[in-house]
Every structure is written in structure tokens, then in C-alpha cells.
Amino acid sequence: MRYLPLTPDDRAAMLTAIGAKSIDDLFVDVPEAARREGFVDLPRVAGELEVERALSAMAGKNAAAGSVPFFCGAGAYKHHVPATVDHVIQRSEFLTSYTPYQPEIAQGTLQYLYEFQTQVANLTGMPVANASLYDGSTAMAEGVLMATRVTRRNKAVISGGVHPHYVRATETVVHAVGVETEALAAAVDAEAAVIDAIDKDTACVVVQTPNVFGTATDVTKIAEAAHAAGALLIVVVTEAVSMGLLKSPGEMGADIVAAEGQSIGNALNFGGPYVGLFACREKLIRQMPGRLTGETVDADGERGFVLTLSTREQHIRRDKATSNICTNSGLCTLAFTIHMSLLGETGLRKLALLNHEKALATRDALAAIPGVEVLTPRFFNEFAIKLPKNAAEVVDTLAAHHVLAGVPYSRLAPEAGMDDVLLVAATETTLDHDIKFLAGALRKVLAA
Amino acid sequence: MSSMNSVGRPTAPSPHQPTHDYKHPTLTGGRGLLQDEHLIFESDGWGKTGVDLPEPKTDGSDLGDLVRKDPIGLPGLSEPETMRHYVRLSQKNHAIDLAIYPLGSCTMKHNPRLNEKMARLPGFSDIHPLQPVSTVQGALELMDQLAHWLKTLTGMPAVALSPKAGAHGELCGLMAIRAAHEAKGEHEQRRKVLVPTSAHGTNPATAAFVGYSVVEVAQTDDGRVDVADLAAKLGPDVAAIMVTNPNTCGLFERDILEISRLTHAAGAYFYCDGANFNAIVGRVRPGDLGVDAMHINLHKTFSTPHGGGGPGAGPVVLSEALAPFAPAPWVVHDANGYRLVEREEDEAAQAFGRLCAFQGQMGMYVRALSYMMSHGSDGLRQVAEDAVLNANYIKARLSDLMSPAFPDGPCMHEALFDDEWLKGTEITTLDFAKAMIDEGFHPMTMYFPLVVHGAMLIEPTETESKQELDRFIEAMRLLAQAAKAGDVDRFKGAPFHAPLRRLDETRAARSPVLRWTAPEGSNIAAE
Numbered sequence: 022m023r024y025l026p027l028t029p030d031d032r033a034a035m036l037t038a039i040g041a042k043s044i045d046d047l048f049v050d051v052p053e054a055a056r057r058e059g060f061v062d063l064p065r066v067a068g069e070l071e072v073e074r075a076l077s078a079m080a081g082k083n084a085a086a087g088s089v090p091f092f093c094g095a096g097a098y099k100h101h102v103p104a105t106v107d108h109v110i111q112r113s114e115f116l117t118s119y120t121p122y123q124p125e126i127a128q129g130t131l132q133y134l135y136e137f138q139t140q141v142a143n144l145t146g147m148p149v150a151n152a153s154l155y156d157g158s159t160a161m162a163e164g165v166l167m168a169t170r171v172t173r174r175n176k177a178v179i180s181g182g183v184h185p186h187y188v189r190a191t192e193t194v195v196h197a198v199g200v201e202t203e204a205l206a207a208a209v210d211a212e213a214a215v216i217d218a219i220d221k222d223t224a225c226v227v228v229q230t231p232n233v234f235g236t237a238t239d240v241t242k243i244a245e246a247a248h249a250a251g252a253l254l255i256v257v258v259t260e261a262v263s264m265g266l267l268k269s270p271g272e273m274g275a276d277i278v279a280a281e282g283q284s285i286g287n288a289l290n291f292g293g294p295y296v297g298l299f300a301c302r303e304k305l306i307r308q309m310p311g312r313l314t315g316e317t318v319d320a321d322g323e324r325g326f327v328l329t330l331s332t333r334e335q336h337i338r339r340d341k342a343t344s345n346i347c348t349n350s351g352l353c354t355l356a357f358t359i360h361m362s363l364l365g366e367t368g369l370r371k372l373a374l375l376n377h378e379k380a381l382a383t384r385d386a387l388a389a390i391p392g393v394e395v396l397t398p399r400f401f402n403e404f405a406i407k408l409p410k411n412a413a414e415v416v417d418t419l420a421a422h423h424v425l426a427g428v429p430y431s432r433l434a435p436e437a438g439m440d441d442v443l444l445v446a447a448t449e450t451t452l453d454h455d456i457k458f459l460a461g462a463l464r465k466v467l468a469a
Numbered sequence: 470m471s472s473m474n475s476v477g478r479p480t481a482p483s484p485h486q487p488t489h490d491y492k493h494p495t496l497t498g499g500r501g502l503l504q505d506e507h508l509i510f511e512s513d514g515w516g517k518t519g520v521d522l523p524e525p526k527t528d529g530s531d532l533g534d535l536v537r538k539d540p541i542g543l544p545g546l547s548e549p550e551t552m553r554h555y556v557r558l559s560q561k562n563h564a565i566d567l568a569i570y571p572l573g574s575c576t577m578k579h580n581p582r583l584n585e586k587m588a589r590l591p592g593f594s595d596i597h598p599l600q601p602v603s604t605v606q607g608a609l610e611l612m613d614q615l616a617h618w619l620k621t622l623t624g625m626p627a628v629a630l631s632p633k634a635g636a637h638g639e640l641c642g643l644m645a646i647r648a649a650h651e652a653k654g655e656h657e658q659r660r661k662v663l664v665p666t667s668a669h670g671t672n673p674a675t676a677a678f679v680g681y682s683v684v685e686v687a688q689t690d691d692g693r694v695d696v697a698d699l700a701a702k703l704g705p706d707v708a709a710i711m712v713t714n715p716n717t718c719g720l721f722e723r724d725i726l727e728i729s730r731l732t733h734a735a736g737a738y739f740y741c742d743g744a745n746f747n748a749i750v751g752r753v754r755p756g757d758l759g760v761d762a763m764h765i766n767l768h769k770t771f772s773t774p775h776g777g778g779g780p781g782a783g784p785v786v787l788s789e790a791l792a793p794f795a796p797a798p799w800v801v802h803d804a805n806g807y808r809l810v811e812r813e814e815d816e817a818a819q820a821f822g823r824l825c826a827f828q829g830q831m832g833m834y835v836r837a838l839s840y841m842m843s844h845g846s847d848g849l850r851q852v853a854e855d856a857v858l859n860a861n862y863i864k865a866r867l868s869d870l871m872s873p874a875f876p877d878g879p880c881m882h883e884a885l886f887d888d889e890w891l892k893g894t895e896i897t898t899l900d901f902a903k904a905m906i907d908e909g910f911h912p913m914t915m916y917f918p919l920v921v922h923g924a925m926l927i928e929p930t931e932t933e934s935k936q937e938l939d940r941f942i943e944a945m946r947l948l949a950q951a952a953k954a955g956d957v958d959r960f961k962g963a964p965f966h967a968p969l970r971r972l973d974e975t976r977a978a979r980s981p982v983l984r985w986t987a988p989e990g991s992n993i994a995a996e
Binding site: 022023024025026027028031032034035036038039040041044046047048049050051052054055056057060061062063064065066067068069071072073075076077078079080081082083084085086087088091093095096097099103105107108109110111112113114115116117118119120121122123124125126127128129130132133134135136138139140142143144148149150152153155156157158159184186187189190192193194196197198199237238239264265266267268269272281288289290291292293294296306312313314315316317318319320321323325327329330331332334335336337338339340341342344345346347348349350351352353355359361362363364365366367368369370371372373374375377378381399416417420421425428432433435449 | 498506508509510514515516517518519520522523524525526527528529531532533534535536537539540541542543544545546548551552554555556558559560561562563564565566567570572575577579580581583585586587589590591592593594595596597598599600601603604605606607608610611614618621622633634635636637639640644647669670671673674675676677678679680683720721722723725726749751752753754757758768772774775776777778779780781782796811812821822823824825826827828829830831832833835838839841842843844845846847848849850851852854855857858859861862864865866878879881902903906911912917931932933934935937962964967968969970971972973974976977978981982983984985
């Protein structure tokens with residue numbers, strides 16, 4: 022087997038050195054009843070070529086986003102990732118290293134994590150950010166739990182504009198520890214209803230902008246209302262590129278930001294791995310979940326970086342930890358950091374405007390189709406439309422015509438009674454031709 | 470290690486040479502191939518960009534006062550500058566591809582590059598989690614295949630794929646257990662989880678995270694769960710036990726069948742921490758041990774890269790008793806092909822919910838399946854055998870100089886030493902670890918498990934050759950001899966040869982500096 026360096030002679034010599042007669046001597050502690058002779062019922066060793074053929078056949082059955090006019094968003098976005106990013110993250114020293122627990126030989130990882138934390142803090146407009154969580158949805162759940170620790174209150178008010186999968190993932194976890202959630206009704210302008218739901222038991226208010234329908238909102242007033250009631254504001258962002266154009270959560274008064282960073286540096290990957298961005302106000306850092314990298318000096322006084330404030334974490338505090346998280350999204354943070362370093366502020370702002378431009382053009386093309394109503398007034402790169410037909414069926418029909426038209430809202434929340442709503446996203450990768458193709462195909466399907 | 474190699478050059482500084490004088494400061498801060506590399510924020514990249522994009526036809530004015538006006542604080546670099554910056558940083562990292570990385574409990578094995586190639590096929594990497602299922606049949610087939618391999622290797626009937634790391638898998642398992650007790654109307658009475666003192670920190674953290682109180686179970690002198698103590702603590706108030714097997718001392722729990730029998734007799738469930746599955750894959754099926762739930766770290770046993778701390782993946786195999794409570798989403802294969810159940814209430818009223826926005830770590834699924842298919846059932850059994858053989862070889866070759874924590878009988882895939890052998894030398898486990906860095910090795914796991922004083926937990930994995938093991942053992946022996954000979958400075962001051970000397974972690978925690986900020990008086994806006 023190509024990954025196993027020991028030869029039969031090596032094994033024999035090593036057994037002799039150990040004083041064992043056979044390999045079975047080393048497994049004597051396994052109860053006899055649980056010992057398995059022979060191989061489990063699975064195929065035997067396979068060469069690289071055979072594995073590549075088998076997996077390529079599976080990959081070939083999927084419609085890659087890059088191969089069709091593509092308009093899916095709803096929390097995962099197709100962006101162009103510069104070739105440099107994927108090359109650098111495959112360097113052995115990054116790919117095959119562990120969590121930087123021995124900082125003297127992990128400065129590469131620690132320095133990029135420090136750069137990542139600074140980039141995320143600046144992007145979100147917040148004072149501090151951690152070294153990432155699994156994804157945006159788990160970041161939101163951690164944010165709610167953190168808010169309950171900070172405020173010693175027990176209820177989260179969740180806007181109806183938050184991605185339904187984020188809401189469900191959060192509810193699943195926080196309900197287990199007895200935290201209550203009040204998830205408000207889904208609506209394109211759901212933020213308008215949030216302030217009235219805040220009361221003296223509210224630990225936090227969770228709003229998403231742009232929201233799941235694409236609506237971009239200034240949440241400053243919600244922040245003020247939350248703070249007046251002694252609650253924290255958690256802002257969720259599922260499209261990180263939007264912060265290159267829109268006011269940052271920090272600017273609008275967020276206390277905690279839970280965001281999905283996939284859009285910068287990371288591929289769609291059918292949903293993962295992604296990278297959860299988590300930022301907060303400075304006074305809250307000791308209640309933060311996840312790893313943090315901090316600056317220090319070595320014995321010679323040279324600047325260096327270490328994992329720090331680990332007294333919050335499970336390997337030190339065990340059952341008193343702020344979270345159980347251990348592994349985070351290391352390599353995805355590196356991809357984010359490299360892509361962001363290439364973009365810089367100039368590139369990010371331009372990229373964001375290009376996304377907005379393509380989405381406006383897509384909206385204009387779809388709005389001209391009889392029966393289509395655009396629901397989202399102000400958006401970044403995604404908007405909702407109302408169709409005269411069931412949106413899921415329309416999407417399936419269009420898929421058969423090789424166009425991926427977007428995400429039917431009913432796929433996220435079938436109980437919401439919005440079977441006719443379609444979420445449409447465009448990015449810098451969208452071609453004018455793609456927009457024409459989508460509009461033409463949709464016009465035909467609706468007319469049929 | 471001899472003092473001369475085959476071409477006659479010295480291979481290491483003589484042990485008698487005062488190594489702390491080795492580092493003569495250079496004028497620039499650079500040292501040979503190691504460049505002194507500033508932060509990107511300290512570059513002259515303010516206003517630059519490394520991407521060429523067309524001029525946008527909109528200025529965003531339709532968004533009115535929603536537009537961000539203040540500077541964001543993000544420097545940009547051209548492509549060559551970016552490449553050089555991150556390559557320079559990379560050279561300050563240890564990596565599996567450089568040398569043995571014997572971190573106990575972490576299974577730092579070789580990461581096959583075929584896996585990377587497969588995960589980057591556009592049919593896997595460039596598909597959206599919410600595309601119509603008719604357009605992702607191959608992706609669902611891959612998930613179904615992965616599930617089949619995991620279930621077969623563990624002898625368990627069901628698997629929840631979506632957890633994103635080991636600790637997330639623990640969360641999944643405990644949530645399923647909690648849901649099962651709720652379904653039986655026993656949740657209110659069962660509020661305790663029993664965890665051995667040797668457990669990973671994530672076990673008690675997860676139990677507490679889900680709202681359980683944690684009760685520790687004692688360990689016997691031979692490094693196993695104290696079954697009498699466990700039996701005494703089991704009762705109608707216990708929801709589950711969380712036992713790692715092989716355990717964190719690198720030992721197989723001999724009484725595992727009795728442990729699971731007692732647990733089930735008390736109406737509790739058996740959560741197994743599968744971090745150490747590499748030691749038994751293909752030889753022992755957790756399903757045959759009475760396990761109800763076990764997470765599998767795809768980034769350990771199944772070789773997906775650790776990537777400097779993630780991304781991982783932690784699918785959880787489940788027993789018949791817990792299978793109905795598995796979270797959404799999951800894949801169903803029927804006459805019409807594959808489909809994805811995303812709303813648990815559609816098909817399984819008892820599912821406990823959802824753990825993350827989408828399907829979990831697809832990129833890791835592809836890599837893990839590529840790895841499993843490459844090995845096959847015969848290769849995977851050999852993986853366990855070689856991993857255990859390598860660890861026992863290290864234990865055998867170091868036991869005369871260092872003190873094994875549990876000298877009697879074989880270990881599994883990791884060899885555990887305590888610091889008894891360092892007594893009277895003034896040298897601690899930490900000092901010894903830092904001196905290993907100077908010799909070109911990544912240290913073993915230190916001070917874990919907590920039940921062993923000054924623990925040194927060495928896990929070589931099966932992908933180390935005998936030659937590399939011998940090189941490592943020889944270095945360990947030289948260091949152990951130096952420690953015993955009173956060469957204290959070599960250890961107390963170490964590392965001397967790493968990119969940086971020992972770092973002041975106390976200072977970092979006392980006044981945290983967690984981000985770069987512009988120096989006062991500079992005109993760079995950073996927030």
C-alpha cells in the first residue's frame with residue numbers, strides 16, 4: 022500500500038525489538054469477543070488511477086456552477102478565487118501542520134491568523150475578531166450563547182430575515198441549554214418588526230443584513246433599542262463581500278458579528294468546509310468562543326504570536342469552558358486572508374460594486390418578464406422575486422434546461438407559505454449572456 | 470545520531486558546545502533561508518491591489534446612506550508580493566511533510582495528495598449546497614458511499630455526516646442521547662454524564678454545553694476506567710458515559726464490554742470518543758463493543774489535512790437506539806435516485822434538529838473516501854497494525870531511559886511517558902519538548918492526559934518509516950542522556966534554533982493584543 026512505508030522485514034525487526042511474537046500480541050487487550058479475523062466487507066486496496074476514475078465518475082454527475090448560468094446564493098456564493106490562493110494553501114507547511122500549540126515552530130500559522138483577525142475586525146468594523154469558527158450558522162449559535170452569558174438573560178429575539186437554516190441550527194443548540202428563542206415571521210422587510218419584540222428578558226437581538234431575501238438594512242435603530250433594553254445586537258452576514266460596499270455592522274452598533282466568510286477565498290464545496298467569522302466588542306473578549314491569536318515577545322525580545330486567553334477554552338477549563346470548540350477552520354482562514362490580501366481595500370470595494378452591478382442588471386432583466394414581481398427594494402447582490410408559479414417547480418424545470426436560476430425560498434422554509442418566492446443572486450462571475458439566458462428561459466417557462 | 474554524516478559534515482552541534490551562543494544576531498533579522506517577515510499591515514500596500522477587475526458601471530448610489538464611506542483598513546499586495554509574503558511565513562511552520570509530527574491524540578499522518586486533487590474536481594468543489602438535487606446526484610452518491618464505509622468499518626447501523634469537527638460530533642452524539650431520553654420521558658431525571666478523568670477536554674465541555682452536569686470517573690493504576698467506580702456512579706440520574714477507546718493513555722479498555730453492559734443496564738447510553746479510532750480501524754468494530762454513538766475525526770483516522778487547525782469533520786455513527794434522532798440533513802437512496810432530506814420533520818419526527826446551515830464538510834468527505842478507497846479493507850487493517858507497531862517500537866526503545874506511564878503490556882497507537890525520569894534534573898516536560906524543537910522534531914503532546922504527571926504522549930502514526938522512527942528515537946535518546954547528564958541550559962533556554970526563542974505566553978494573556986492597529990500619528994486608517 023503506497024502510503025505505508027514499513028516493509029515486512031521492518032515489521033519483523035520491530036516486533037523482535039518489542040519482544041512480541043506477532044502483531045496479535047499487541048492487540049491482546051481487545052476482548053476476544055470483539056476481535057475480528059479477516060477483512061471487513063469492503064473493496065480491497067486500489068491504485069491512484071482506479072480511485073481517480075471512480076471519484077471522477079461521481080463528480081461528473083454533478084452540474085458545476087461554472088458550467089451553467091448560475092444564480093444560487095442564500096448563504097453560499099460563487100466568486101472567483103485567484104489562483105494564488107489555492108496554490109499557497111496547498112503548501113505543505115500550511116496544509117500538513119497542526120493547531121499552533123508549539124508557537125516557536127508555528128509562526129507561519131500564528132502570523133496569518135493574526136492577520137486574519139485584523140482583517141475580519143476591520144471588515145466587520147469591530148474591535149476584535151477570533152481565529153474563526155466552523156461556519157456562519159454555528160457562529161450565530163455561539164453568538165447567542167455568548168450573549169446569554171454576558172447579559173445573564175435567557176431569550177434571543179431572531180429577526181424573520183435571518184436565514185432559516187441558521188435559525189434552525191441555532192435553535193437546535195441553544196434550546197438544549199434552556200435558552201428561549203423568539204423567531205419572528207419571515208418577511209422581506211422583517212427588520213421592521215424587531216424592535217417591538219425586545220423586552221427586559223431579551224439577551225440579544227439577531228438580525229441579518231443583507232437578509233435572506235437580500236434586503237440591506239441600516240440596523241442602527243435596532244442597536245439603539247437593544248442597548249436601551251440592556252440587550253446585545255448580533256448582526257449576521259452571510260455574504261462577506263457585501264461589507265465592501267455596505268455600512269459595517271460595527272458602524273451600525275453591533276455587539277457581536279457572526280458571519281460566513283466563504284465568499285472570500287473559498288469554493289462552494291456543496292456547503293463546506295466554510296469559515297465562520299466571529300467578532301465582538303472589546304469588553305466581551307473573555308466570553309468569546311474559539312481560538313484567539315495574540316502578540317507577544319520571545320526570550321530575545323523579538324515579536325511573535327501565540328494562541329492566547331486559552332483559559333476560556335475546553336482543553337483548560339473543561340466543563341467550565343465558553344464553548345466546546347477545538348478544531349476551527351484553519352486552512353479556510355488562510356484562503357480568506359490571502360484572497361483579502363490580494364484584493365486589498367481597493368479590490369474589495371471594486372469587487373463589491375461589480376457584484377451589485379450584476380445583481381441590478383439581473384433584476385432589471387427579470388423585472389421585465391410578465392408575471393415577475395421584484396420584492397426586494399434595496400439589495401447588495403441578491404434579491405427575491407415573486408413568481409406566478411411554484412418557485413421550486415420553476416427552478417427544477419430551468420435546471421433541466423441547464424440554468425441554475427436560484428434558490429426557492431420554500432427549500433429553506435416550506436412552512437412559511439412563500440412557495441412562489443425565488444432568491445436570485447449574481448456575482449462578479451455572472452456574464453451578461455448568463456442574465457439574458459436566465460431571463461429568456463424564465464420567460465418561456467412562465468409563459469408555458 | 471553520529472556527529473558526522475556519510476559525507477563528513479557535522480550533523481549536529483556537539484552536546485558539549487554551549488548552544489545558547491549559537492545564535493549570533495544578524496544585522497537584518499533575517500537568518501539564512503528564514504526571512505524576517507512583517508505583517509501585511511506593515512507593508513506599503515495601502516491602496517494597492519493584486520487583482521485586475523473591470524471598472525464597475527455602478528457607484529452604489531442607489532443604496533443611499535447604506536453605503537460604507539469610511540476607510541476599511543485593508544492593505545492590498547500585488548501577486549508576487551502576496552506569494553512571497555505567505556511563502557516566507559510558511560517556512561516558519563513545522564509540517565508532517567518535513568518530519569515526524571508525533572502529537573499524541575492528534576494522528577498526524579501523511580495527507581495523500583490524490584485526496585486534494587479529488588476534492589478540487591469542479592463536480593465536487595464548484596457545486597452549491599442548495600442546487601436542485603437532480604444536478605448533484607454524484608455528490609449525494611459520494612455522501613452515501615462515505616456513509617457506507619463508515620458504517621461498515623464501525624459496525625454501526627447509522628451515521629450523521631454533518632458535524633464539522635470532533636467536538637461538533639460530540640455535540641451531535643450527546644444531543645441524540647438527550648433526544649432519546651426525552652422520547653422516553655427520562656430526560657428530567659437523567660442530568661449527569663460520566664466522564665473519566667483522562668478524557669479530552671472537549672468531552673466535559675460538550676456535556677456541559679448541552680446542559681449536563683459532569684461527574685468524573687476514577688482511573689485504575691493500570692490506566693483504565695475504574696469499573697467499580699463507574700458502577701457506583703451509574704444510576705437512574707445518568708444520561709450517558711463518554712469513554713475514549715483506545716483511551717487517552719494509549720491503552721485499550723480491557724473491560725469495555727462490561728462498561729457498556731453496566732451502562733445499558735442503568736438505562737444510560739455509551740458515547741465513545743473516536744479520536745483514537747486509527748488504532749483499531751479494520752480490526753475492531755465499535756459496534757461490537759456496545760457503543761451507541763461515536764464521532765470519527767476524518768482529519769485524524771482518514772487523513773484529511775489538519776491545515777493548521779482545521780477544517781475538520783466529525784461524522785457520528787449511531788446505534789439502532791439513537792439512529793431515529795439523527796439531525797438533518799441526510800441522504801436517501803431509492804428507486805428515483807438520491808435525495809436529501811433537509812427538513813427533519815418531513816420524514817422523522819424524532820430527529821433532534823440541525824447542526825449547521827448545510828450538508829457538512831463535503832470537501833472532507835471527498836478526501837476521506839479517496840483515502841478509504843485507496844487503502845481498501847486490507848490496507849485499513851494494516852493502518853491500525855502499523856500504527857500500533859510503531860508506537861510500541863518507540864515505547865520499547867525509549868523505556869530504558871524514560872519512564873513509561875504504564876510499563877506493563879502493549880500500548881495501542883501512542884506511547885505515554887511521565888516525567889518521573891526527569892526528577893532531580895530541574896528539567897520539565899516543557900523544557901524537554903522545546904529542546905526537541907532544536908533537534909528538528911515537533912514535540913509530542915505535553916501535559917495530557919491530565920492523569921499522568923508531566924505527560925509526554927507520543928503518537929507516530931503508521932505513515933512513519935522505520936528509518937524516520939529510528940532517527941526520532943536516536944534524537945530522543947541523546948536528549949534524554951543530555952538531561953540526565955545535567956546539561957540543563959540546553960533545555961531551559963530552548964529552543965535556540967527555531968525561528969523564534971521561547972515565547973512569553975503569560976504576557977500575551979495578561980494584556981491581550983489581538984489585532985494590528987496603526988501606529989499613533991500615522992495616517993493609515995484601521996478602524
